[in-house]
Amino acid sequence: MPTPTGGLTMAPARLALEDGSVFHGQAFGDLSPRCIDAEVCFNTSLTGYQEILTDPSYRSQIVTMTYPLIGNYGINEADLESGKIQVSGFIVRELANVMSNYRASQKLENWLSDQNVTGITGIDTRALTRKLRTTGAMNGILCTDTNLSDAELVAQAKTAQGLVGRNLVEGVSRTEPLQWDEDLGDWAPLHGEVERPAKQFRVVAIDCGAKLNILRNLTDSGCDVIVVPWNTSAEDILAHEPDGIFVSNGPGDPAPVTETIENIKKLHGQKPIFGICLGHQLLCLSLGAETYKLKFGHRGGNQPVQNLHTGKVEITSQNHGFAVDTESLESVGAEPTHINLNDRTLAGFRHNELPIFAIQYHPEASPGPHDSRYLFDCFIDMMQTGQSPTGEKMDLAQRRRNNLITSVTNEV
Template identity: 55%
Template structure:
């Protein structure tokens, strides 16, 4: 966008750094933790991932919005992020599937964005100093005042953001995977006898439910505030713990629920669900300096040595020094050697610190859904 079509906007960080650019999307003022995502594509899935609640996303790839927005690729009913930062936002949507531009979509959804800033400098500062609180505004353009707004905003540590993205009520999911994703799907999944899975929604992306259905599960979705009694009353064959936003150690009710189901029903968790499973088993979590967010995170499986490129979005991680004897590490992140997967040694429960549903991202980790299915059928145990 050029200056004649867009008003000035500013992004301020709590350390006093201020970037001046152009507004796109909605006008106004917004605050959140400023983080970055290294994905080259998939901005629509990123925007609608509930795990980004409370965060201002910076895209490291310089050209964003070039293929527009379409209703098929959303991962929830609406965006949950606080703001969006890009180097350049495309004025056109050059794709036959698009029905609106990124700018039009963000205006409609009330999401404040800023473009035409040096995103490389912003990301370098975030990597050096860590994720910081920030504010974007088209209204408050005084640097000192905007920095103070950033400083006064709430951070992520200790916040329960799950309750801001919960579904309204339980839901039986029957949506299928899109035909656009057909290249790597399991040819035999449609022949599998249906088994019942309860998916605990802490901020779940819709493509997770689609993958579970594709693997032969009937899927009942319950809000993340449900109790162990409510989960077990559904008589599930297995339980899935979803991704979600915020600090896992703030979710005492979720930890208690998981403790109430462990050993009674097989469990598979991802992202926040992975952290909560570890907490339920006695581990602790900690906040990463700037998190793992992108579709190119290398992970190695311990038992096989296999390396998979994964899609990740998290700012907290399981503390290896707190890992209880009942848990075994199954995967490591090769960028920083943090824990990327665990399994319980005596109970049917395992989890990973990434997004095997690959929306958006590579399909290397889709085998985990098959592994969950096999565990429920008694064909194998989680490795």
């Protein structure tokens, strides 16, 4: 039976991993007897648990927060990145007993309960994170059913499906076209204001699990945004007469998302194309490059990325478990523009001839720093010039956002 603990109603819960490890804690959120199987990963952000929980890129994952105290500022309606919680389960070291924020409308555990999502608290998240870093991302079982033994849970974890080879995009994409017109409003960063272009550029955004703040940033940068489902044909996309095409973030393995990849191939050279995260991987696959699964992925708001042209470093928000093989990308006529300094994996590219560029990280932040917001300006520039931005042009756009250059010129 669930019992109250420190003002919270909790029940016993366990996390079992495929390597045989079992962590015992207390459940919060949905306390019904159940077992959830998914890949277990970790996020190193200090804040932003609400945005993380609603990020469609976390579909079929159980997310561990490395920051030890979670839930202290509650939940509000303004900071959602999609219409619902997307994670399969949630792991925290300590769930806050009290929420304290003037914007909050409910507690974290009540929100999870309302959406039938189970969390576990009271386990050693530092030990869990070290295990995932050493062994690599593992499938796990988050269970509140006391009738099952630890050995039975480990056996379930060993046979869990995982992420590789699954098309998770079709489960998070919108199913009908949508006209998007919300911008950042009062939440636009105070620094780096750039005047919107005189022309409003029509952009078709292919929704592979798009975060709302990406769409807000596109609008805020001067785009008229039409969001379409992940499997919309190239012909239907071009029927909107766009000035540019955007390929969004999304969950899991990019290789099985073959319909999107084939449609993007047909769009090469037709219109300028910009991609973020999964969109970066899908664009690379459409060009003929290859992707592979990372050992434990990049998830957090503190990932260092370097501009290969200037050597300048920006701190970025990231969330992905797969990466693009750099040599395979160079062999199909593309040029790396950014790398992740933690492991030297590809973090951005441009095509040398086609108006295509993409990045592996998240310039919209949510949560995370705003160092990379200038990349939306680079998309505007690519639609104006028909040329993919070089590393130098990206640097100039970033300087303009940082108020280091004051005039808007054709250089950027």
